[in-house]
Amino acid sequence: MNNDRIGARLRSALGHAFGAETVIAGEAGYDDARRVWNGAVDRHPAMVAFCRTSSEVAAAVLAAREVGVPLSVRGGGHQVAGLSVCDNGLTIDLSTMCAVSVDGGISHAGGGSLLRHVDTANAQAGVVVPAGVVSHTGLGGLALGGGFGWTFRNFGLTCDNIVGAEVVTADGRIVQAGEQDDADLLWALRGGGGNFGVVTRFDLGNHPLRDVLFGQAVFAVDDLPRGVEHYVRTMATIPDAMSSICITRLAPPIPGLPPEVVGRPVVMIDAVWSGDIDAGEEPMRRLVGDGKPLTTRITRMPYTAVQTMQDDLHPHGRGNYNKSRYLTTVDDTAIKALREAGNTVPGPHSQIEILRLGGAAGRIDPNATAFAHRDAAYILNIVGAWTDNIVADAHIAWVRDTYKAFDPVGSDAGYINFLDAEPDRAHSVYPEPTYARLREIKRRLDPDSVFRGNVPITV
Ligand code: FAD
Secondary structure (H helix, E strand, O other): OOHHHHHHHHHHHHOOOOOOEEEEOOOOOHHHHOOOOOOOOOOOOOEEEEOOOHHHHHHHHHHHHHHOOOEEEEOOOOOOOOOOOOOOOEEEEOOOOOOEEEEOOEEEEEOOOEHHHHHHHHHHHOEEOOOOOOOOOEHHHHHHHOOOOOOHHHHOOOHHHEEEEEEEOOOOOEEEEEOOOOHHHHHHHOOOOOOOOEEEEEEEEOEEOOEEEEEEEEEEHHHHHHHHHHHHHHHOOOOOOEEEEEEEEEOOOOOOOOHHHOOOEEEEEEEEEOOOHHHHHHHHHHHHOOOOOOEEEEEEEEHHHHHHOOHHHOOOOOEEEEEEEEEOOOOHHHHHHHHHHHHHOOOOOOEEEEEEOOOHHHHOOOOOOOOOOOOOOEEEEEEEEEOOHHHHHHHHHHHHHHHHHOHHHEOOOOOHHHOOOOHHHHHHHOOHHHHHHHHHHHHHHOOOOOOOOOOOOOO
16 A cells, blocks of 8 residues: 555544644645654655644554554654654654643653753753753653663663653553553553553653753863773762763864864763752862863753753754664773774764763662663763765764774663664563563553564564
8 A cells, every 4th residue: 555545544544533633645744744853764654643632642543553554653753763753654743742740749741742841841840850961852762761861870760750651552542550550561661662552641750950060071082091091980989960971073162172173083071960069069070170181161050951052963854873782891992992983983973972870770670660771881872973965874884883893892782762773682672581571561552563662572
């Protein structure tokens, strides 16, 4: 069946009473409706349905099943391989379901909220929900896969803070997940990806926080070993209130950086202290002031400011390709690989990220949530990003070569939200007991595999 016929059949299955806006192939707005964050993605759904309520989501799920076509669910559209949009099927878009309210220690967020919706509503109440570092990212995909950001070592991952949810299941029911409702489903939503239904409302535990300390250090690539060793050594003993990232890339124009360094390979440490500000000054100085960086800065700022400071570095529309894995250690081999990658980085938007894990997120029992790799020491994320498709192959080759260079210290296991389209890695994303339990829940709630998630759980 071609897209025209599928679109017409979906319209008929939805019926006249279906109030949500729908766009099918060939209609005005179709190309905008199928777009995702990654400009290299070019999928052609038969229909995009902009659902506004859980009942509309349920009707859309049932229509896709009736017509017998693939179904995908789009929150913020940031999954790098564009898996939230399907070819020749129905894409449920949740972008209008983005209302957020704060009720004491719980923030309720619509399933299509972006992080900026959550952060803005929380800021009014002086609280935060730990999440990612770019505010145009969707809460849905991020929270269901894990959620690392500026506060995970202090307050846990985003998924650790899901305390309840409203979910539309594969048979069109609208159910609640929670410790008192369906605790197994709640467990699965904490890291199991979009495999169990459409989350139309997240209930998220929040934490009092208004201002943070932001710190940044920049080292020239010739000093990369010193900079990275300093990062590794210092983060090993720093309090949990510090979350940080070590980035190797071509230097963007940063205040205080000598102009001759801009555009040259550098290593940057970016860090946020989310505890008591006075208590954070000494550890922040230790992390970004010591080790003889080229420049260093430490600034107090509102949490919402730190959450948006990277937005323009990762805009919609560029081509992107990522590869990611956990690292057991960052030793001389890793440093050699980083230096080589830094010296061959193919463009100003590509970068290698290393995150020191642990803290509060690392202390959670690996069986307590579907996100199970609690003892991983580091995440390696290699980001290839380009504005001109002519250089796409060079970026992709650099990402793959760099990934391989980390083989001696790299695990096959990876963080689901940084993977490309890599369904074969399901068994490394989830250790065997976790996968077995996810499978049981999948068999109960979605025996026909209507929802595929980034990394599908097979029944
Ligand atoms: P989408 O592409 O919309 O969805 C991805 C998948 O999630 C869908 O296929 C679907 O299976 C599922 N899904 C989404 N919403 C729902 C829902 N409501 N109900 C059911 N299933 C749903 N990750 C981090 O951990 N920390 C970061 O700091 C971070 N920063 C990022 C910055 C950028 C610029 C980008 C592109 C990605 C970043 N990521 C980060 C990765 C991010 O977590 C994933 O890309 C995630 O998939 C984004 O969620 P989304 O809703 O935008 O994705």
